[in-house]
Amino acid sequence: MSFITGLVAWTEKTFLPFGPIGLFIVAFIESSFFPVPPDLILMPLCLISPNLALFYALVATIGSVSGSILGYYIGLKGGKPILNKIVSKRRAEKITNYYNKYGCLTIGIAGLTPIPYKLFTIASGVFKFSLPKLLLVSLFARGARFFLEAFVLMVYGEMILGFLNRYFNILTLVAGFVLVVSWFLYKRIRK
Numbered sequence: 595m596s597f598i599t600g601l602v603a604w605t606e607k608t609f610l611p612f613g614p615i616g617l618f619i620v621a622f623i624e625s626s627f628f629p630v631p632p633d634l635i636l637m638p639l640c641l642i643s644p645n646l647a648l649f650y651a652l653v654a655t656i657g658s659v660s661g662s663i664l665g666y667y668i669g670l671k672g673g674k675p676i677l678n679k680i681v682s683k684r685r686a687e688k689i690t691n692y693y694n695k696y697g698c699l700t701i702g703i704a705g706l707t708p709i710p711y712k713l714f715t716i717a718s719g720v721f722k723f724s725l726p727k728l729l730l731v732s733l734f735a736r737g738a739r740f741f742l743e744a745f746v747l748m749v750y751g752e753m754i755l756g757f758l759n760r761y762f763n764i765l766t767l768v769a770g771f772v773l774v775v776s777w778f779l780y781k782r783i784r785k
Contacts, residue, residue: 598629605630610638614653621657625715625732626665631708632658636740640747651737651744658705658736659729662715666728669719677720693721698731705735 609616617639621632632654640647677686693700697718704714718728746754 602630602634606634606638609635613639614650617650617653618657621654622661622664624712625658625661625736626668626712628712629710632740633743636743637747640744641752644748644751647744647748648741651740654740654744655733655737658711658740659732662711662718662728662732663725665712665715666719666723666725669716670722671719673716673720690721693717694723697721697723698727701728701731702735705732706739711736 605620609620612619617632617635620628620630620635624630624632636650636654639650643650677689701714701718701723703709704711715728715732717723718725
């Protein structure tokens with residue numbers, strides 16, 4: 595059994611019995627340092643109690659947005675010295691400017707897709723991105739992901755589970771791509 599497989603099994607075994615509290619904890623720590631996504635707790639909870647699916651999506655969203663604050667402060671307090679060891683000061687300034695210019699877009703894509711979200715919450719702290727913007731984008735992106743997932747499970751139940759397991763990541767990546775293209779078109783039209 596690989597480390598990740600074992601960690602996934604441990605996460606489900608440890609947190610799923612606690613229901614919404616376990617979901618909140620996993621969503622919180624996943625947004626700042628933990629590698630297992632809250633979907634692994636959200637999906638079974640939605641299948642067990644479909645009438646509470648949207649409530650579980652709300653719990654996952656609040657947990658994830660709250661955890662992004664911890665990720666931000668991890669990056670703010672510890673990320674800059676590491677960045678300075680990896681890249682030159684001039685390059686760090688360029689990356690910071692780029693992140694501040696496109697941060698909302700990248701955070702939104704990461705929040706919606708299977709891209710590790712914690713990397714962007716931590717990066718937001720490293721590059722001193724606006725915390726209120728991080729929270730707002732996180733609320734919309736993570737909320738869209740979790741509410742969509744919960745709604746589909748609430749309506750279709752186990753019948754859709756195989757489809758979600760196979761295609762959810764692909765669908766969210768396509769949605770992220772559409773978001774990027776739309777954003778660039780919007781910027782171009784505005785000019």
